[in-house]
Amino acid sequence: MSRASDRAYEAIRSMILSGELPAGAQLAEEALAERCGVSRTPVREALRRLESDLLVTRTDTQRSFVADWSIDDVADAFELRAVLEGKAARRAAERMTDAALARIRGANHRLGEAIRLPVPDVAVFLEANRDFHAAILDVAASRRLAALLATLIEQPVVWRTAHHYSREALRRSWSEHEELIAAFVRRDGAWAEAIMTGHILRAYHAYADAHRGLAELSQKEAAE
Template sequence: MADAAANAYTSIRDDIVTGRLNRGEWLREGKLAQELGVSRTPIREALRRLEAEGLVEFAPNRGAQVTAWSALELEDLYQIRARLESLAARLAAARREPEDIAELEATATRMAELAADPNADRDELTELNNHFHRAVVLAARSRHLGTQLRGIIDIPLIARTFHKYAPERIRISAAQHLELVAAIRAGDGDWADALMQAHILAARSVMVPTTNR
């Protein structure tokens, strides 16, 4: 049963984060159980776990649905993310290992290559972007900070930011990633902190106005 609940959690979470399940979409236990080949009990456990992460919300007498974030809530989330992830960048500059730099540089370089093409695959860019930000958090080597940030970075509208960007904005973002790598490699916490905060708040300026209020 535990494995079934864990598998259901992973499957539903992936569908939410990748946008296959839309914000506000109802999550019917019976339908999900049939699709995943399990009983309703592990589905219910998975949905409660996703509720704890803020990805699912329950409405009285109606069931569960994918969380639909308001513009005000997204504004708060970006402000929180800017504070926490800038701290992660600062810690990464102090605690990074050679393999961290190699991973960050490879990801940022690939993003820059894709960003040069106006018709680049947005899904690949999105995956690389999310991987880069998770790699910064891992390089910070702070379990508690990582736990806090995971719930924010994986919110669908935030995770899929690049789908809202114009080509020029993508190029700017990719260049900022390369500069972040340079700051972390140099061990300059102040530089890394300031860069990350500006980077996240720039994303907020694009995303929050496009969200239904």
């Protein structure tokens, strides 16, 4: 992460996700270069990457703006993620090895420990969760699938700051993971796919509910 273009990518991305650069804001290369302390060259590269993440859009005349994510776009992203991660789980079940199974179990074990603490450790939860899903994707052994999911998977980072994980929701994730492991043990692709698809869609609805709550909240604020 020491290359200037990587730093620019991370910097701009976090400015977008934090709301420091609001949806619709123009992203002029020179201004960003100054803010990131690098020249325009790496900024251009970062913008192209963010564009392929759909975090940035470009007009027909090549100007870049912060993309605005409607609630439908988020639904869209989750729907696709549900399909693709479902496929990944199926492939993983069909190709499962003992070593991979151990890694997956390990990840969910760490996840379980983190949520049983008096105050659940959300950072550890997220890390273990990421590893759990990454391990499955590795076993699925499809570079394409991995490439497609990469743009989808880290998407709702906004959500992390907005959504307060309830202990119940965390526990539910853990137990769905356990069921997934059971499907892997039996090399049952169809079962694994079904659980994974449901797992992602449940996460989506948790997000949508939380978002609706926030929307009402800010409406109330506006009314005051």
